Amino acid sequence: MEPSRRGVLTAGLYSVALAIPGWTDLTDRFERIAIDPHSRIGFTEVEAVKAMTEKISDLDDQFGGKATRPMSATFLVNTVVPYLKADGPDEVKRAMLSAAADHLYLTGYMAMDERADRLAQDYYVQALEMAGAAGDHLTYCTTLRGMSVQAVDLGHGDLALRLADAASAASPQAGPRMLAFLAGQQAHAAAKSGDRSTALLKIKQAESAMEKAESQAKAFGSYDPSSLSYHIAQVRYELGDKEAAIAHLEESDRSRESVYRRTRVRYNALLAERKLEVGRLEEACGDWNRVLDDYPMVKSGRCDDRIREMFALLVRYQDNGHARDLIERARTLVPAGVLTT
Known part of the structure; x- marks a missing residue:
């Protein structure tokens, strides 16, 4: 075992x-x-x-x-x-x-x-x-989907799509929330692998399934509109629409349950990165400051990755007051070991 x-x-x-x-x-x-x-x-x-x-x-x-x-x-x-x-x-x-x-x-x-x-x-x-x-089909499918999340997070789009498709194919008589749960990941993986048509088809299926699921009783902690907004954001980003990706990440943040602190750290850091890409530095610094509000309470390698990325991206902006203040604050909160690994 x-x-x-x-x-x-x-x-x-x-x-x-x-x-x-x-x-x-x-x-x-x-x-x-x-x-x-x-x-x-x-x-x-x-x-x-x-x-x-x-x-x-x-x-x-x-x-x-x-x-x-x-x-x-x-x-x-x-x-x-x-x-x-x-x-x-x-x-x-x-x-x-x-x-x-x-x-x-x-x-x-x-x-x-x-x-x-x-x-x-x-x-x-x-x-x-x-x-x-x-x-137990449910745990089998959920695990395959989790493996797809891991693969896409590490940049292996083709494998992520294969795993997401396997999860969907093995799910018997899935209800609408489970369909959204699986199709959202298929869409993200397809976008990551460069399959535009499949990504758009699957995100449409996920949206339709979520609409049906939200009209029924909601199970706390399950796949929800915040999760779907994150997947839409990832699909839009991979397909080149950065402003739409930012809008959907903001919507994901607005609708997220407050208990998901680790998710808040990771996704708000991603939101800041996306905003910086399109030149919205001051807004990005605001989002990163929100990240730092939560980060000291979270022990997560993936969150550490986002903090290291923040420092790497801000190096060229140290002449900007917002960026400089953010860097100084981060140095008081981030363990030294995070920046040396």
Whole structure:
């Protein structure tokens, strides 16, 4: 269950040659876990794993993967793995496999946020295998989509699109919010890979699905209009419309739930970068100052990346008072180690 030490040692080495296990192959490939006859679980233990995963996910949104993944990994090793080895009714064991798959996906997401990208891949692949063994299509599709997010974030557009398409193809009878969740990522990946027609088609599908989803009961923490606005912004940027990208990033910020501090840091930093590209320096400095309001509370490799980019971009603007004040403020808030890595 725990990624190998070799995986930990090579955590930063993302693999674009990753083999993606297909849904129909997983149950045949999965090695049954040896059962400990002296330990037994019921649905109470399953619910405990689900509750802990949700709680850690909430903390991750606020404080970042560097702060929360150690907690998640410890719970995985000390609690989830022993539960997986315990005896119990078949329906309980399947439910535990599903809960474990979701926890593995979350832990992989945290590793990606740390910028331990190879380690994240290890967790993601294990989440796929666990979801297949549990018959859990939702976690399987969500994990593939998470892998696509990682790939596009690292600039691998073609792989990101393949992963996003695989997630969409494996999703059975998806409701409108899930359709928007999957199509939005397909659109971003297609735009990143240079496939303009597919990107525009998928973003239109995502918008239509979101409109239907918002007319129904909304599940807190799920894919929402703020997330869709971010995807539209990314598509518009990749297709060359920088001003539209800025407008949609601003809309994403206006509609975002306040609990998503890490997302706020990353996306507002991206907004500042986009504004600087089109010559809106003073506005960019304002957005970066908002980033610095939140950044000290977030421990995230991806957020650190955006801070390093901010310093790199502002070097040529140090004669400007807004830029100079921002740089001076940032130097009092950003750990020295962030700027030397």
